[in-house]
Amino acid sequence: xxxxxxxxxxxxxxxxxxxxxxxxxxxxxxxxxxxxxxxxxxxxxxxxxxxxxxxxxxxxxxxxxxxxxxxxxxxxxxxxxxxxxxxxxxxxxxxxxxxxxxxxxxxxxxxxxxxxxxxxxxxxxxxxxxxxxxxxxxxxxxxxxxxxxxx
Amino acid sequence: xxxxxxxxxxxxxxxxxxxxxxxxxxxxxxxxxxxxxxxxxxxxxxxxxxxxxxxxxxxxxxxxxxxxxxxxxxxxxxxxxxxxxxxxxxxxxxxxxxxxxxxxxxxxxxxxxxxxxxxxxxxxxxxxxxxxxxxxxxxxxxxxxxxxxxx
DNA sequence: TAATTTTATCTTAGCAACTAAGACATTTAG
DNA sequence: CTAAATGTCTTAGTTGCTAAGATAAAATTA
Numbered sequence: 498x499x500x501x502x503x504x505x506x507x508x509x510x511x512x513x514x515x516x517x518x519x520x521x522x523x524x525x526x527x528x529x530x531x532x533x534x535x536x537x538x539x540x541x542x543x544x545x546x547x548x549x550x551x552x553x554x555x556x557x558x559x560x561x562x563x564x565x566x567x568x569x570x571x572x573x574x575x576x577x578x579x580x581x582x583x584x585x586x587x588x589x590x591x592x593x594x595x596x597x598x599x600x601x602x603x604x605x606x607x608x609x610x611x612x613x614x615x616x617x618x619x620x621x622x623x624x625x626x627x628x629x630x631x632x633x634x635x636x637x638x639x640x641x642x643x644x645x646x647x648x
Numbered sequence: 649x650x651x652x653x654x655x656x657x658x659x660x661x662x663x664x665x666x667x668x669x670x671x672x673x674x675x676x677x678x679x680x681x682x683x684x685x686x687x688x689x690x691x692x693x694x695x696x697x698x699x700x701x702x703x704x705x706x707x708x709x710x711x712x713x714x715x716x717x718x719x720x721x722x723x724x725x726x727x728x729x730x731x732x733x734x735x736x737x738x739x740x741x742x743x744x745x746x747x748x749x750x751x752x753x754x755x756x757x758x759x760x761x762x763x764x765x766x767x768x769x770x771x772x773x774x775x776x777x778x779x780x781x782x783x784x785x786x787x788x789x790x791x792x793x794x795x796x797x798x799x
Numbered sequence: 800t801a802a803t804t805t806t807a808t809c810t811t812a813g814c815a816a817c818t819a820a821g822a823c824a825t826t827t828a829g
Numbered sequence: 830c831t832a833a834a835t836g837t838c839t840t841a842g843t844t845g846c847t848a849a850g851a852t853a854a855a856a857t858t859a
Contacts, residue, residue: 502775503767509782510763515694517665518672518687519706520789526708527796532817532845533684536669543666550807555670557677562846564809569845586807586854608792612661615784616654619777624653626774627781631660633766638671641759645678683816683846701836713817715838720816737825737836804857815846820839827834 510634524604537566541576541592548581549588575600661785675755688717692727692743699732700739726751 525535537556541547544555553563567590570576575597581587619627676686688707692698695706704714718741721727726748732738770778 502772502779503764506767506775506779506782507760507763509779509786512694513782513786514668514672515690516786516789517668518690520793521665521669522687522708523793523796536673539666539669543663548807549809553808557673559847560808561810561848565845584807584855588808604796605792607795608788609658611788611791612658612785613654615781615788616657619781621653623777624657626770626777628653628657628660630766630770630778630781631657631664634763635660635664635667637759637762637766638667640762641756642671642674644758645674645755699836700838704837710818711837712819712839716816735826735836739837800859802857802859804855806853806855808852808854810851811849813847815844817844818842820841822839823837825835825837827832829830829832 520608524601527604528600531569534566534569538570538575538592538597541590542594542597546579546589546591549590552590671759675752678755679751682720685717685720689721689726689743689748692741693745693748697730697740697742700741703741 521535521539525533528535530538537552537558540552540555547555549560549563549567552558552566553560556563556566558566567576567578567588570590571578573596575593577591577593579589579591581589616624672686672690676684679686681689688703688709691703691706698706700711700714700718703709703717704711707714707717709717718727718729718739721741722729724747726744728742728744730740730742732740767775
């Protein structure tokens with residue numbers, strides 16, 4: 498095992514996280530989404546429809562803040578409030594994926610093109626290694642979050 | 649080239665970004681940092697000391713918002729305002745790395761341990777592939793940001 | 800079943816952080 | 830030396846947040 502290489506990867510991973518957040522921030526701003534709305538829109542895109550309460554738990558926002566958040570999204574037709582047939586207290590927030598994509602895709606278009614090019618530059622065998630790294634990284638991050646939320 | 653694998657990596661990369669942002673959010677909340685302060689603290693950690701104006705440009709916040717941001721950080725001794733000797737209008741924001749680490753490290757400790765374990769599970773050759781992927785991804789994200797800020 | 804408790808979202812009041820505009824001090828340019 | 834430009838801060842007004850409680854529906858209990 499190469500310790501220098503290990504450290505370097507750790508640093509790179511940190512820089513990667515930082516840059517991811519920075520880009521996400523910049524795109525949100527460019528899309529005219531106030532504050533951190535891009536972040537929560539991402540939650541909805543990633544997880545799909547969920548109730549207001551689930552979004553509250555997921556985002557860490559109070560239910561009151563989530564009400565306002567949905568109002569802002571709904572005004573822009575980015576999500577729709579739907580009512581649960583079996584439990585009429587619940588409000589299901591359904592992302593309007595098309596509308597959201599129409600907003601964000603132009604901003605990510607060039608990024609996506611270059612990402613695909615990068616991916617294409619690796620062999621299938623290499624991609625499997627990258628796949629392993631990414632998926633296990635995700636697992637670790639998710640586990641960290643669970644631990645954080647527990648204590 | 650395997651198209652399915654390409655798509656899968658793209659999806660994984662997206663999920664990785666989402667999870668990164670989500671974890672970052674959760675840590676900030678746990679650390680008692682209001683709103684998006686963790687994000688901008690990360691900018692300072694990553695880039696090192698910078699002027700208030702530079703942070704404003706980097707973060708996209710107005711100079712007024714940055715003044716408030718620095719005030720909050722300074723009150724917690726996470727950064728220090730220093731005055732540029734050659735240009736006394738400038739305010740250099742120096743992150744107190746020790747203090748910031750003391751705040752964040754306990755929250756990241758377990759994550760870091762597991763990350764190192766994950767890295768150690770790869771061979772040097774495999775790590776070079778991962779290194780290549782991460783560093784090129786960073787380059788692409790940075791380029792995307794430049795393009796976004798230009799138009 | 801009716802009354803009670805719990806659950807899910809929304810509303811309200813007050814607060815914190817943001818923007819836009821301009822003030823102030825300093826530096827640079829003419 | 831004066832005028833313009835630059836870098837940060839201040840102020841007023843707006844927006845989004847939290848905390849607490851209101852409202853409505855569902856689940857529980859007697």
